Every structure is written in structure tokens, then in C-alpha cells.
Amino acid sequence: MEAADGRYAAEAVVWSPAALLPGPGITWAAVDDDTAHVTIRHGDLSQAVDVRVDKEGKPVAASFQRWSNANPDKVHRLQPFGAVMSDFREVAGYRLPFHVEAGNMFGTDDYFPFFIANVTAIRFPKTGGTGP
Template sequence: MKTLVVILLIVLAGGVLALWLWRQWDHRLDQAAVDRLTALQPSNPGRFEPAMVAGLPEPARRYFLYTIAPDTPLYTVACISMAGRFGMGNRDKPDYLEMRASQVLAMPAGFVWKMNASRGLMRLSGSDTEGWTRFWLMELLPVARAGGDPDHTRSAFGRYVAEAVFWSPASVLPGPGIRWELVDENTARVTVRSNGLEQAVDVTVAKNGQPEEVSFFRWSNANPEKVHRLQPFGGYLSEFRDFGGFRLPTRVAAGNFFGTEDYFPFFVVSVTDITFPGA
């Protein structure tokens, strides 16, 4: 009997060790992705001049003049630290977790979002990138692993194009693969094309150019049928601060079915810092 107990304990310890090593491997992959994206930062970027956006639709011109000060180095890779709430439920039962996260945003190449969330004794951690979604319970139990398929890639592309609009405006300046057009007197649409993907995002601005809303149709299976399809996504931006010449929102509330009665802001964060590697 004692021998059986010893064997079971050895097996259990081996299983825990294997899970721990698997978790450490995920951390290494996260860091490798971070290093790859931060290396894409321009080493000697140009500087913003209002003439760069003079020919854009009026809301887009106002947006850039508000978010980028003249002579600001046009860094396109941003590192964002944030804290807030992450909803695991739905509109009727949000099931929010308290969350802290960091993100490297390098549109159009990709992003890495690493989070730690908790409620009571429960702990959830993991990462989301253009290549994968991986979440762990108590740092030892894998509870979600997805990615490596066209649906994930397309959905992730929509996310980080939209986030670039409000956290990395230099990356959506007009150029190859980036087109701006007029929607109405206070809304402009940017369409980004990269690596066979295309995403249009609408940004609504105030009279002074401050972005107030970002909305788009995202490829997602966050619906009762769990079927990937285009559906409204978006959020509200507020509490702008200056970060190295960029005026960016530090309060973001976003979620599925934006603009409808089913809107659920599962992502509600306050930004604590934004930096630009190499600046």
C-alpha cells in the first residue's frame, strides 16, 4: 500500500512539474514574440508635420492633429500597461475579473497582450497574440488554447488595427496599405490591408479632433451560436494624456455588439503608462 502511495505521489509530482514546464515554455514564447515586435520599431523615424495629413477627409485630419503633436518622432511600436476589468460572461451576467495587463502593439505586424486576472482565490493568466490565445488557471491548468488558423488570424487583425487607431496613431498615417475616407462630418474610416487581410475601422471625433468612439465589424465567434461571422465591435475612449508627443486615451471600454442593445463592454481598462521602445 505504501509503495502504491509513493508511486501515485511521484506521478502527481511529475504531472505538476510537466504543467509548470509547459507554462514556462508559454512565457518564453510570449517573450520571443515581444522581442520580435519591439525590434520593428523604426530606429530613426521621421517627425510629424501637419502637411502629412492635409489632404485627408476633415475628421481624419482633425484626428491626427489632435493625437500627434508637430515634430513628434513617428514611433509605430507602442508598449501599453493597463489595469481594469475583464468580463468572462455576458451582458446579463458580466462575471468581471480584476485585471492587470501589458501589451506590445506593432500594427500591421501583430501584438502581444499578457494579462493576470483574479476574483477571490481564483487566478487566470495568459496571453493573446495574432498567432494564439492561451489562458491558464492558477498558472498550472490550461483552460483555453486557440489560434494558428485563418479565423483567429482574421479576428486578431481586426483587434490590433482598431487598437492602433487609438494607441498608435503613427502606424495608421496614410501610406501603402492604408487608406482614409469620409463617413460623415465627424467620422472617418481607415482601411488597412496587410498580408492578404483587410480591416476597416471607423473613428468618430469631437470638434477638436479628440477620438471618442472606435467601431468596426470584427470576425468573431463571440455569439450564442459560436459561429465565426462579422459582427459589430467597438468602444468608447476618454481621459487623454500626453505620451512623448502623442495624445492618447487612458480609459477604454470596449466589447461585442457595439452600437446595439446587446453591447457588452467586457474590456474596461485604465492605462497606467504608454512607452515607445527606442525612444
């Protein structure tokens, strides 16, 4: 469950940061001039993610400790995981990354991105209301 919780938090930062607006279960704190720390709580689960933004406020990197056995020892443990987002484009009023790389051991010499996405199109479903 811990691995899925971490993945949910990271994917929210990358693909739908508006889902992490302050509210029940979501708290933010400044780390430094370009990094914020968001904690997501749901029941007994809690996941913290550091989000680095560029000078325009775009989230360009997310990092956290993820429960995984993707290490030389093949032992489940908390270890660095992260993503880098780039090639931001505006789609229906949202600025979204069209290039994302993510992987284990983020921020270390052993970092290896196993997820690399080059988005070719983003379409929002018709809501029938006032949405995108």
C-alpha cells in the same frame, strides 16, 4: 486570422493612431463631419474601421465588423465590435486615452464591454536617438 487582423486594426486606432498615417496599405475616407473610415490592407487581408473624433480631433470611438463567435449562437461570423476612448492626457507630446472600453455587439442593445482599461502610466522606451 480574420479575428487577429481586426484586433490589430482596432488596437492601432486606440493605442497608436500614428501607425495609420496614409501610406502603403492604409487609405482613409470621410464618412461625415466627425467620422472617418480607414482601410488597412496587408497581402490578402483587409480590415476597415470607422473612427469617430470629437470637436478637437481626438479619436473617441472606433468600430468595425470583427470575426467572432462571441454571440448567443456561438457561431463564428462578422459582428459589430468597438471601443470608446476617453480621459485623454498628453504624454511626451502625444495625446493618448487613459480610459478605454471595448467589446462585442458595439452600437447595439447587446453591447457588452469585456475590455476596460484605466491606464495609470505611459512610458516610452529610450531610443538613443531623437525619439520621446
